[in-house]
Amino acid sequence: AQKITQTQPGMFVQEKEAVTLDCTYDTSDPSYGLFWYKQPSSGEMIFLIYQGSYDQQNATEGRYSLNFQKARKSANLVISASQLGDSAMYFCSLCYYNAGNMLTFGGGTRLMVKP
């Protein structure tokens, strides 16, 4: 069974600074994907970024980048130049090939951006 761990229940970051949200995972399947979602207080899960296990380069999407270290089984999300609107819950999730498209989520990290 796969497992996702997010060890930071809550984090503060100063506006305009960069922040790293940690995610480690445990799977024995060689083919998998990692997704990060943002959940603001409104409740909707917003897709941020995706990394495939065979991707050679770390994924980037605007201010979001993924620090993917396959041997360590970590997929940390880096947000550059934090904005007040980045304050939200952030969830790391794992999808592996043999389970169709089922996502397994971590417990989340609450990010609070200070002005």
Added chain:
Amino acid sequence: EAGVAQSPRYKIIEKRQSVAFWCNPISGHATLYWYQQILGQGPKLLIQFQNNGVVDDSQLPKDRFSAERLKGVDSTLKIQPAKLEDSAVYLCASSSRGRSQETQYFGPGTRLLVL
């Protein structure tokens, strides 16, 4: 392009009552998912549909939960009778074809409180 629609947004019921949630996925998306998100946790998959067929319902408490997607478009999730521990946010998501590692797009969720 319209996103995933869900209704109602909020529902308060007493234990042992029944409740139903509705979801309309993104137009053309073949795969629909229902997740349960208990306060302070990441979402957990309840059921996955591919068109009007069930792909995975292994985590659906079938003694009280049921779901259908009769015409392969919108879907209804029902709880009967509700228990206190069913208080949660119920999220609906959809993806284009349900292929592994395909991005899932979420609706705003329905917040259920069981008293």
